Amino acid sequence: MANLRLTLAVGDYEHTRDLASGDVRAEGIDLTVLRTPIEELLLRYVRHSEWQVSEMGMGPFASLLSRGHKDMVGIPVFTSRVFRHTSLYLRSDAGIQSPADLVGKRIGVPEWAMTAVIYVRAVLQHAYGVDLRSI
Structure with a gap:
């Protein structure tokens, strides 16, 4: 069976660079990583659905769900746990x-x-x- 092809948009952070560089890979997935300025990420994802997977904070995600955007699924992946x-x-x-x-x-x-x-x-x-x- 062919690998699943996904495009992921994330900001350029130390904690996502190994994924973006390909040093860390998920078995069965051909991943294209778009390093996207965080200021553009949410707007482009919501308006144009340019990619299948997007970084999104809990606040904007909850806000979008409350306004009827039911085509998204949040998964509990926390790439940054900051105090x-x-x-x-x-x-x-x-x-x-x-x-x-x-x-x-x-x-x-x-x-x-x-x-x-x-x-x-x-x-x-x-x-x-x-x-x-x-x-």
């Missing part, structure tokens, strides 16, 4: 010493539904008691 507490940056002159000091401050995020941002919001709210409406 999101280290994903917060602040100005040294902001006067912030603890999460409680965020009250009344402005914060910037790349995208509200981005998975990393969902995790950070959950950590601030549930681990540190920060009311997200107050920032």
Whole structure:
């Protein structure tokens, strides 16, 4: 039987490079890897279905499902398991010493539904008691 031919679009990360280079292979699959800028990946996948397999965060996936995109199947492959507490940056002159000091401050995020941002919001709210409406 012929191998299954798949095209996978992922960002260019250290943790996906061995797959992209072919150093790691799945038996029975002829895989073409497209290193795609993360900013383009979701939009191109949803609008044009250019490939069969796509990197997608939990947040955008859940959002798409809730809006009727039922032609996708999420599989539990987590290529990056990052402790999101280290994903917060602040100005040294902001006067912030603890999460409680965020009250009344402005914060910037790349995208509200981005998975990393969902995790950070959950950590601030549930681990540190920060009311997200107050920032």
